[in-house]
Amino acid sequence: MTSSPPRAPARRLAAVAGVVLLALVPLIVRNAYVMHVINVMGLYLLIVTGLTFLVGVTGQFSLGQVGFVGLGGYVSVAITMGLGLSFWPALLAGGLVGAAFGVAIGPVLRLRGHVLAMATLAFAEIGRLVTLNWTEVTGGPMGIPGVPPPTLGAFAFDADHRFYVLILACVVVNYVVLSRTIHSRVGRAMKALRDDPDGAAATGINVARYKIMAFVLAGFFAGLSGALWSHLDRYVNPDMFDLSESVKILTMVVIGGAGSLTGAALGVVTLQTLTELFHEFQQYSIALYGLMMILILIFAPGGLAALLSAARDRLAPALERWRR
Amino acid sequence: MNAGGDALVLERVSKRFGGIHALSDVDLVVEEGSIWGLIGPNGAGKTTLFNVIGGVHRPSAGTIRLHGRDVTRLPAHAAVPAGLARTFQNIKLFTAMTALENVMVGRHCRTRAELLAAVFRPGWALREEAEIEASARDLLEFLGVADRAGEPAGALPYGQQRILEIARALATEPRILLLDEPTAGMTRQETEHLMEVIARIRARGLTILLVEHDMNVVMGLCDRISVLHFGRKIAEGPPAEIQENEAVVDAYLGRGRF
Numbered sequence: 001m002t003s004s005p006p007r008a009p010a011r012r013l014a015a016v017a018g019v020v021l022l023a024l025v026p027l028i029v030r031n032a033y034v035m036h037v038i039n040v041m042g043l044y045l046l047i048v049t050g051l052t053f054l055v056g057v058t059g060q061f062s063l064g065q066v067g068f069v070g071l072g073g074y075v076s077v078a079i080t081m082g083l084g085l086s087f088w089p090a091l092l093a094g095g096l097v098g099a100a101f102g103v104a105i106g107p108v109l110r111l112r113g114h115v116l117a118m119a120t121l122a123f124a125e126i127g128r129l130v131t132l133n134w135t136e137v138t139g140g141p142m143g144i145p146g147v148p149p150p151t152l153g154a155f156a157f158d159a160d161h162r163f164y165v166l167i168l169a170c171v172v173v174n175y176v177v178l179s180r181t182i183h184s185r186v187g188r189a190m191k192a193l194r195d196d197p198d199g200a201a202a203t204g205i206n207v208a209r210y211k212i213m214a215f216v217l218a219g220f221f222a223g224l225s226g227a228l229w230s231h232l233d234r235y236v237n238p239d240m241f242d243l244s245e246s247v248k249i250l251t252m253v254v255i256g257g258a259g260s261l262t263g264a265a266l267g268v269v270t271l272q273t274l275t276e277l278f279h280e281f282q283q284y285s286i287a288l289y290g291l292m293m294i295l296i297l298i299f300a301p302g303g304l305a306a307l308l309s310a311a312r313d314r315l316a317p318a319l320e321r322w323r324r
Numbered sequence: 325m326n327a328g329g330d331a332l333v334l335e336r337v338s339k340r341f342g343g344i345h346a347l348s349d350v351d352l353v354v355e356e357g358s359i360w361g362l363i364g365p366n367g368a369g370k371t372t373l374f375n376v377i378g379g380v381h382r383p384s385a386g387t388i389r390l391h392g393r394d395v396t397r398l399p400a401h402a403a404v405p406a407g408l409a410r411t412f413q414n415i416k417l418f419t420a421m422t423a424l425e426n427v428m429v430g431r432h433c434r435t436r437a438e439l440l441a442a443v444f445r446p447g448w449a450l451r452e453e454a455e456i457e458a459s460a461r462d463l464l465e466f467l468g469v470a471d472r473a474g475e476p477a478g479a480l481p482y483g484q485q486r487i488l489e490i491a492r493a494l495a496t497e498p499r500i501l502l503l504d505e506p507t508a509g510m511t512r513q514e515t516e517h518l519m520e521v522i523a524r525i526r527a528r529g530l531t532i533l534l535v536e537h538d539m540n541v542v543m544g545l546c547d548r549i550s551v552l553h554f555g556r557k558i559a560e561g562p563p564a565e566i567q568e569n570e571a572v573v574d575a576y577l578g579r580g581r582f
Contacts, residue, residue: 176443
């Protein structure tokens with residue numbers, strides 16, 4: 001009912017149990033292909049949670065989240081391959097460069113609605129064109145192959161079931177940070193400016209500041225995802241910035257339900273599973289995303305998260321009776 | 325400088341939008357602890373004056389002082405911690421948030437937990453969050469809408485939405501409260517309740533600046549009244565005097581009676 005997290009101890013226990021179960025996944029899943037698909041889901045999740053936060057909590061919009069992903073990817077590779085440093089500063093730098101561009105995009109945030117969407121789209125396209133044409137630094141359309149895997153002492157995260165641990169750790173941090181932010185004074189200010197920016201300003205909220213903060217958070221995790229992605233694939237190329245990826249990420253947000261972190265996971269798992277199942281129809285994927293988005297917006301505007309909580313509300317009385 | 329008892333001082337405040345002079349050389353000295361009425365025909369510049377005082381618009385000329393402090397160039401969000409709060413003619417609540425959350429947002433400028441505190445939840449931040457909720461509940465209680473705490477603000481009846489907007493404004497701990505047509509669209513009963521609420525707010529020591537069309541409310545509540553017409557102040561005085569003022573009658577009824 002209120003913004004304070006209810007039944008904190010029970011929820012925390014459930015969350016810890018969930019993380020432990022997730023940590024066991026590489027011991028259960030022995031198939032390398034399935035493990036790779038799960039990793040990719042985790043990488044999408046880092047981006048989708050940020051966008052669902054932007055759209056659902058702050059009421060902002062972005063078609064340029066892949067711009068942050070690509071930046072994180074290229075910057076982290078520049079650090080591990082160009083400077084020869086280890087993966088860990090590169091990972092952090094990937095996140096920080098995403099966050100920094102979240103601040104840089106600030107002036108654009110005076111724009112609203114579809115004008116903002118176009119501006120963020122342009123941001124991602126600029127990234128794609130720069131990496132495509134700045135051949136001596138970025139390798140141009142061929143990209144940069146041979147990116148080294150992360151290592152910790154003698155241990156190398158050089159296979160999907162090993163790399164999974166890194167992704168899971170980042171996803172856990174991502175969920176804790178975003179969900180705690182939503183249920184805080186900061187999240188309240190963001191929801192307020194989403195509902196009525198003038199009313200928020202008249203209530204003492206620095207609207208521009210909290211919009212930028214939301215883009216910084218989303219940019220950080222998207223940049224983190226890019227740094228992980230390039231070192232998982234051992235490869236970066238300008239396709240990271242592709243518009244079709246932006247559309248896919250947005251579709252995941254809509255399917256899951258904007259503003260819901262649980263919904264983000266549902267959206268990512270649903271859409272990525274479909275993508276893998278219908279691999280041979282890849283050229284129709286954009287049409288499929290569009291169709292799914294339209295269907296969800298017509299029949300379940302709150303996304304899968306809203307359907308889930310509606311189902312829970314229906315089941316709760318039955319469950320209560322069963323307990324007695 | 326602050327003359328001791330003046331909550332709000334406007335000196336020759338003007339506002340132009342292109343060629344339109346929305347406000348021309350408005351002087352206003354609002355006494356601390358008073359209920360000050362601001363009336364005038366439609367388009368007289370009342371809401372523009374509120375927007376200029378509240379930092380939504382920057383005045384084209386003139387100065388605005390709040391308890392002696394120059395707030396002329398402060399943006400809207402910075403005017404609030406300086407002690408200025410307002411409500412809107414067309415209600416601007418956070419409709420998807422609960423009534424309680426709306427008032428909790430009002431505590432924003434008096435509290436300090438930012439991103440790091442939100443993530444790491446140190447003890448002081450948890451205590452602050454509890455304090456925010458408790459004082460928001462107190463305010464809902466004070467204004468008689470506590471039973472609506474958990475409902476989305478947008479689902480409240482119109483009259484209660486206006487009350488809730490006042491609760492949100494009070495949560496910012498203002499010294500001066502600007503109410504823009506608070507009884508617009510209210511029933512007789514709701515209006516009477518609101519008048520009683522305004523009187524109780526004044527009893528807490530707040531200064532209230534009130535734009536209002538309902539003359540019963542204006543005459544019943546206000547200590548003094550300023551009258552705007554075409555962006556100029558044409559009269560000022562206690563309610564009884566204003567009612568008799570010829571310029572005011574002219575402004576409302578139009579000239580050509582002689």
